[in-house]
Amino acid sequence: MRSTRQCSRTACTEAAVATLTYVYADSTAVLGPLAQHAEPHSYDLCSVHAERLTAPRGWEVVRLQPEFAVPPPSKDDLSALAEAVREAGRGARPGTPSGGEPDSVTETARRGHLRVLRAESD
Numbered sequence: 001m002r003s004t005r006q007c008s009r010t011a012c013t014e015a016a017v018a019t020l021t022y023v024y025a026d027s028t029a030v031l032g033p034l035a036q037h038a039e040p041h042s043y044d045l046c047s048v049h050a051e052r053l054t055a056p057r058g059w060e061v062v063r064l065q066p067e068f069a070v071p072p073p074s075k076d077d078l079s080a081l082a083e084a085v086r087e088a089g090r091g092a093r094p095g096t097p098s099g100g101e102p103d104s105v106t107e108t109a110r111r112g113h114l115r116v117l118r119a120e121s122d
Contacts, residue, residue, distance in 0.1 A: 005038060007046035016044030017068040020053065029055045032064035 005016045019035040020043040022028070031053055035042060045053070050068045055061045109116040 005034070005044050007049055008043040009045065009049050012046060012049065014046035014048065015070050017047050017070055018045045018050040018065070019043070020045055020050075027059045028062055029053070029059060030062045030064065033068070 006012070007014050007016050008020075017034055018031055019033070019039075021030050021032075021039075021041070023030060031045070031050060034044065038044065045068075047068045047070065053061060104120045105117050106120070107115050108118045
């Protein structure tokens with residue numbers, strides 16, 4: 001399932017639809033479609049921030065795409081979501097207790113969400 005990346009702008013929680021990169025040698029900012037993977041020297045922007053983008057004086061903005069929109073979920077995304085829900089609903093796997101540990105592991109204590117497990121030695 002495709003993970004949704006957020007806009008890189010501070011306090012913006014919208015989904016990213018475009019990626020901004022800079023070519024310092026040419027004084028150019030390049031705004032293109034959302035990159036497949038997040039890169040350390042690029043910035044993901046939502047549609048609002050992508051449309052409002054301006055560059056410093058003397059720089060040029062190259063827009064590789066005129067409009068950016070959040071893509072609708074694909075059939076693969078929906079299938080992966082449905083499979084994740086099915087897996088969560090199944091509970092424990094066969095041959096394991098409800099906690100998901102093998103039969104050779106027993107819970108000896110619990111404090112809040114933490115558990116102490118002990119494996120039976122051979």
